[in-house]
Amino acid sequence: MEDKQQMSVSVWRGGATGSFQSYSVKVEDNQTVLDVVAWIQQYADPTLSYRYACRVGMCGSCAMMVNGTPRWTCRTHVNKVLVDGKMEIAPLRNLPVIKDLATDMDPFFEKWVAAEGFHHPTQTRHDPIEPISPTSEDRVEANAGIECINCSVCYAACDTVAGNPDYLGPAALQRAWSVYNDSKDANKLAILDAVSGVGGCHNCHSQGSCTVHCPNELNPMAAIAGLKRETARNFFKRRK
Amino acid sequence: MMTLKLYMAQRISALIMAPLVLMHIAVMIYAIQGGLSAAEILGRTQGSVLWMLFYATFVVAVSVHAAIGLRTVLSEWAGLRGGLLNGIAWAILAVLLILGMQAVYGVTAT
Amino acid sequence: MIRGYRTHTLWLAFLLHRVSGVALALFLPAHFWVLSYALNKPESLDGFLNWADMGIVKLAEFGLVFLLAVHMFGGLRLMALEWLPWTSGQKTAAAGAVGLSTLLAGVFLLRAI
Numbered sequence: 001m002e003d004k005q006q007m008s009v010s011v012w013r014g015g016a017t018g019s020f021q022s023y024s025v026k027v028e029d030n031q032t033v034l035d036v037v038a039w040i041q042q043y044a045d046p047t048l049s050y051r052y053a054c055r056v057g058m059c060g061s062c063a064m065m066v067n068g069t070p071r072w073t074c075r076t077h078v079n080k081v082l083v084d085g086k087m088e089i090a091p092l093r094n095l096p097v098i099k100d101l102a103t104d105m106d107p108f109f110e111k112w113v114a115a116e117g118f119h120h121p122t123q124t125r126h127d128p129i130e131p132i133s134p135t136s137e138d139r140v141e142a143n144a145g146i147e148c149i150n151c152s153v154c155y156a157a158c159d160t161v162a163g164n165p166d167y168l169g170p171a172a173l174q175r176a177w178s179v180y181n182d183s184k185d186a187n188k189l190a191i192l193d194a195v196s197g198v199g200g201c202h203n204c205h206s207q208g209s210c211t212v213h214c215p216n217e218l219n220p221m222a223a224i225a226g227l228k229r230e231t232a233r234n235f236f237k238r239r240k
Numbered sequence: 241m242m243t244l245k246l247y248m249a250q251r252i253s254a255l256i257m258a259p260l261v262l263m264h265i266a267v268m269i270y271a272i273q274g275g276l277s278a279a280e281i282l283g284r285t286q287g288s289v290l291w292m293l294f295y296a297t298f299v300v301a302v303s304v305h306a307a308i309g310l311r312t313v314l315s316e317w318a319g320l321r322g323g324l325l326n327g328i329a330w331a332i333l334a335v336l337l338i339l340g341m342q343a344v345y346g347v348t349a350t
Numbered sequence: 351m352i353r354g355y356r357t358h359t360l361w362l363a364f365l366l367h368r369v370s371g372v373a374l375a376l377f378l379p380a381h382f383w384v385l386s387y388a389l390n391k392p393e394s395l396d397g398f399l400n401w402a403d404m405g406i407v408k409l410a411e412f413g414l415v416f417l418l419a420v421h422m423f424g425g426l427r428l429m430a431l432e433w434l435p436w437t438s439g440q441k442t443a444a445a446g447a448v449g450l451s452t453l454l455a456g457v458f459l460l461r462a463i
Contacts, residue, residue, distance in 0.1 A: 268458060269454075336378060
């Protein structure tokens with residue numbers, strides 16, 4: 001682009017098949033990638049589909065591939081990703097595309113359930129609240145992954161997911177690890193079994209793209225390593 | 241496509257091999273000077289029960305390890321699944337075991 | 351193939367581990383085949399070993415020793431990552447595996463030529 005005030009933005013249009021379409025967008029001083037997508041939808045092409053909600057990095061709905069890298073678009077500044085006045089925006093990788101920049105997140109969330117990444121209660125609401133020390137070892141381990149916003153950036157960055165559609169993926173496994181370390185959880189063996197199948201944690205090759213790209217700087221690779229350690233330990237225990 | 245059992249077999253075979261590989265590299269560095277000959281190799285290994293056990297363990301571990309490893313690669317990079325994938329993995333295991341044991345016999349038998 | 355999200359140390363360590371593993375697995379049948387001649391046809395083995403004395407083959411052997419060493423050290427790093435309490439410094443460990451392997455293969459090459 002000759003004009004420094006304009007950038008050229010390639011945006012994916014279509015579903016599983018489709019093509020990139022180029023838009024010229026005015027460069028602003030403070031502008032996120034999501035701002036650019038919103039501008040295109042409002043002023044250039046109202047048929048553009050995309051997903052967002054909070055715009056402040058809490059809800060995890062607006063992740064997209066920006067220049068081939070998965071990012072939370074609401075917290076990604078344009079000047080960080082613009083190359084020679086150009087930028088490419090595509091729907092998240094490893095998920096079915098519904099239309100344009102909106103992907104179907106169902107497989108991603110179904111895997112959270114498949115990994116038993118939910119609470120198995122030990123008590124009822126009538127029991128007194130059990131105090132948990134925030135500095136206890138288990139709690140520190142559980143806390144490490146608790147700030148996940150389900151944005152699917154790690155899932156899109158993972159080549160093991162790309163090569164094996166059954167693989168539960170970094171986010172679901174990290175949640176399973178958090179729940180596993182919750183001292184109030186009643187069914188830890190169910191978690192270990194759920195992460196030991198054909199799509200389980202043992203498929204992970206520790207490529208670490210999840211950890212590199214997580215916008216909240218969490219470490220799913222370490223969580224998955226924890227699951228491998230516990231399943232391996234349990235493998236010997238159960239054989240005795 | 242990797243289950244807990246395959247993972248354990250992969251890691252245990254790897255742990256067994258780590259010291260064997262170090263020894264193997266040490267022997268290579270020792271033996272390569274001045275070139276190799278059949279007589280030199282046989283002089284070291286022929287009739288030795290210890291070398292026979294060393295290499296037989298090595299062959300079993302590497303056959304298991306390579307079969308599982310190639311199975312993963314074929315699944316992820318070639319999209320193979322199910323019976324075909326497992327059949328090829330078993331075939332790799334069989335071929336490596338047979339060829340490997342022939343080699344162990346070749347250098348240690350008298 | 352190597353897109354933006356992949357260009358970081360541990361992904362490259364993964365690629366090296368996979369490529370070295372496949373290469374070693376493909377090399378194994380030939381390795382076994384040649385050695386099985388030792389007892390019954392030592393002249394065939396010697397014929398092969400003479401061929402292997404060429405400089406270019408020595409260089410290929412340097413490559414094989416490197417691949418073997420880097421697959422082992424890289425694998426030990428992965429098992430430490432998986433089974434020992436989590437340690438940071440994985441990038442350093444991966445670089446160390448490459449360095450150590452280059453050193454071992456280098457010693458081999460210097461003794462070979």
